[in-house]
Amino acid sequence: MYLYSNILGTFVFNQNLEIREKIMFSQEESLKYLPLLSTGETIEPETKLLQKFKDIKDLRKDKALFEKYAEKVQMFMLGYLDQYHERNLFLTKVGIRDSIQEDALIIQAVSSLVELNRSINMTAKRLREWYSYAAPEISKSLEDHKVFAQVLLEKKPETLLKDKGIKNSMGKVLASKDMEAIYGQAKLLLDLYVVKEQKEIYLQELMHKNCPNLTAVAGYLTGAKLLDIAGSLRDMVLMPASTIQLLGAEKALFRHMINKNSKSPKHGIIIEHPLIQQVGKKDRGRVARALADKISLAVKLDFFKGEFLGDKLVAQLKEKFKGVTL
Amino acid sequence: MYLYSNILGTFVFNQNLEIREKIMFSQEESLKYLPLLSTGETIEPETKLLQKFKDIKDLRKDKALFEKYAEKVQMFMLGYLDQYHERNLFLTKVGIRDSIQEDALIIQAVSSLVELNRSINMTAKRLREWYSYAAPEISKSLEDHKVFAQVLLEKKPETLLKDKGIKNSMGKVLASKDMEAIYGQAKLLLDLYVVKEQKEIYLQELMHKNCPNLTAVAGYLTGAKLLDIAGSLRDMVLMPASTIQLLGAEKALFRHMINKNSKSPKHGIIIEHPLIQQVGKKDRGRVARALADKISLAVKLDFFKGEFLGDKLVAQLKEKFKGVTL
Numbered sequence A, B: 001m002y003l004y005s006n007i008l009g010t011f012v013f014n015q016n017l018e019i020r021e022k023i024m025f026s027q028e029e030s031l032k033y034l035p036l037l038s039t040g041e042t043i044e045p046e047t048k049l050l051q052k053f054k055d056i057k058d059l060r061k062d063k064a065l066f067e068k069y070a071e072k073v074q075m076f077m078l079g080y081l082d083q084y085h086e087r088n089l090f091l092t093k094v095g096i097r098d099s100i101q102e103d104a105l106i107i108q109a110v111s112s113l114v115e116l117n118r119s120i121n122m123t124a125k126r127l128r129e130w131y132s133y134a135a136p137e138i139s140k141s142l143e144d145h146k147v148f149a150q151v152l153l154e155k156k157p158e159t160l161l162k163d164k165g166i167k168n169s170m171g172k173v174l175a176s177k178d179m180e181a182i183y184g185q186a187k188l189l190l191d192l193y194v195v196k197e198q199k200e201i202y203l204q205e206l207m208h209k210n211c212p213n214l215t216a217v218a219g220y221l222t223g224a225k226l227l228d229i230a231g232s233l234r235d236m237v238l239m240p241a242s243t244i245q246l247l248g249a250e251k252a253l254f255r256h257m258i259n260k261n262s263k264s265p266k267h268g269i270i271i272e273h274p275l276i277q278q279v280g281k282k283d284r285g286r287v288a289r290a291l292a293d294k295i296s297l298a299v300k301l302d303f304f305k306g307e308f309l310g311d312k313l314v315a316q317l318k319e320k321f322k323g324v325t326l
Helices: A027-038 A048-054 A056-061 A063-068 A070-099 A102-131 A145-154 A157-163 A176-210 A212-218 A220-230 A233-237 A241-246 A250-258 A274-278 A281-303 A310-320 B027-039 B048-054 B056-061 B063-068 B070-099 B102-131 B145-154 B157-163 B176-210 B212-218 B220-230 B233-237 B241-246 B250-258 B274-278 B281-303 B310-320
Strands: A002-006 A009-013 A019-024 B002-005 B009-013 B019-024
Touching: A027 A070, A102 A145, A102 A176, A102 A220, A102 B102, A102 B176, A145 A157, A145 A176, A176 A212, A176 A220, A176 B102, A176 B176, A212 A220, A212 A281, A212 A310, A220 A233, A233 A281, A241 A281, A274 A281, A281 A310, B027 B070, B102 B145, B102 B176, B102 B220, B145 B157, B145 B176, B176 B212, B176 B220, B212 B220, B212 B281, B212 B310, B220 B233, B233 B281, B241 B281, B274 B281, B281 B310
Parallel strands: none
Antiparallel strands: A002 A009, A009 A019, B002 B009, B009 B019
C-alpha cells in the first residue's frame, strides 16, 4: 500500500497502482495544504515511482516507465488530469492575487503622481505661451503656475495690465472664442491641481500606514519614489544601504562605470531630502550615506512589521549633522 | 530752410539747424505715417546732414560732425530724445502685437492638443495597470481607453468579472479607499477626453476659417500639425513642396544625410493622410509627392486670401490615384 498526497487530495494505492481509497480536498482545503505540500511536511509519497506523479511531464519523458505502467497511469491521469490542471490554475491565480501587496499600490500611486506632475508642467508651459499673446507682461510676475491660472481666470487681460500699470501692452485683444480656448487651458490646469492634491493625500495615508518608519526618515514622497525604483518593499529590504543611496542615479552610475573620467554619483533620488538640501555640496556625500543607512534600517522595520522607531532615527541623523549647514 | 520728418513729427530747420516750425504726430498718427516713412514716400530730408538725425547712433559715431554741431544737435536731442525713445518703443510693441496672426493661435491650439493626447495616454496606461490589481481580466476586452474608464466607473470589478463569466479572478478585492484612488484616475481620464473634444472643435473652427484650402486638402489636424512644424503660414508658403512632403521627418532626413546607408524618408507627418494610408507601401512616395504639391498650392491660396479651391484640389488628387489602392 502506498500513500500519496497532492493538491487534489490524498490517495491510497495498492501494489498494482490502483487507487483503493482517497480523500479529496476542496479548493479552500488545497489552499490550506499547499504550503505544507510545498515545504514537504505532508506524508511523502513512499516510492520513487509515485513521486513522479507529482510532475506529469516527467512521467511522460520517462518512456520505459510510462509504458510499463501505461494502463494504470492513464487511468489515474484520465480521471484526475482536468481536475489537477484546474486546481493548479486556481492556486496560481490565488498566488498572483496574494502577491499584490500594499507596496504595489504605493508604487501605482506615486507613479501616477509623477506622471500628473508631468502633465501639469506641460499644461502650464503651454498656458503661459498661449496667454502671452493676450498679455505677455503678466506671466513673469506670477511665477506659481496655480496662482497664474487662478488670476487670469478671475480678471480680463486688460484689467490685469491696468492693475500692473502697463500701458501699450505688446498683447493683442483676442476674439472671445480665442480667449475661451485659453481659459479652457487654465481650467484644465486648475483641475489637474485638484487631482494632484487628492493623489498626494492618498499616497501620504498609504505611506503612513504601511511604511511609517520609511515615511518618517525619507518623507512620504521621496520614500514612495525609492520604493518605486526598487520595485517593492521586499526588494528594498534586500538592498545594501549603498544601493539605496544611489537609487535613481543609475544613469550616472553606469556612465561612471563605462567612463572612469565621469565622477561616481554620490546620491540618487534622496537628494530631494531636506537634510541633504541643507548642507553644502562637499558634505552631501557624507550626509547621503548616513541617510541611506537610516532608510535601510527603516525599511527593514516596516517590512518585518517592527515597532515605530522613525522619529528616533531622524533624531539621530539630526544630532549627527547638527553643525553641518550651508 | 530744411524739412525733416520722423516718427515724432515734421520739423522745419533754418540754416543753423534751429527748429523754426514743427507739426507733432500723435501715437495714432505715427502709426499711420510709419509705413510711409519706412517706404520712403514722405518728404525726404533735404541735406545729408539732416538725414543723419534718423539714426542717432550714426551721428554719435561721426565725431567731427558731432562736435561741429554739438550744441545744436544736443539741443535737438535733449528736447526730443525721451519722446523719440518712447515712441519707438510704442511702435515696436505695436509691431509685436500685430505680428500675432491667427496661425499663431492655430499652432498653440494644435500643440496643446498634441500635449493633451500625451497626458491622456499616460493616464490611460496607468489606469489599466492600476486597475489590473482589482480585475486584470477586464482591461484586454475593452481596448478603447474612454470606454474602459466609463465601464469601470459604472460597475464594480466583481460585477464586471461576473458579467464576463470569469471565476477565480487573479484580481484582489481592494479596500474602498484604494478603489477610490483608481476611480479618481478614471475620472481624470474622462475629464481629459472632454477637454480634448473642446480643443478639437476650436482647432477645427480656426482651421476652417483661416486655412480653408489647407484644411480641405490635408485635414484640419494634419494641416495644423504641418503649420506647427513649419512655424507659420508665411514660412510654409515659402517652402518648396518637397520640404512640405518631409515636414516632421527631420530626424530620418538628417540620419540619411549623415549615413547614406539609411534610406531617405519619403514622407513626414502627411503620412497621417487617409490617401497615403490607403495605398500600398511602394506607392506611398508617389502619393506623398502629389499630396505635398496640392498642400503647397492650398497654403498659397490661404495666405494670399485667394478663393476656395480646396475641393477641386482634392478631386484632382482622387482622380489621379483612382486605381491605386492597397
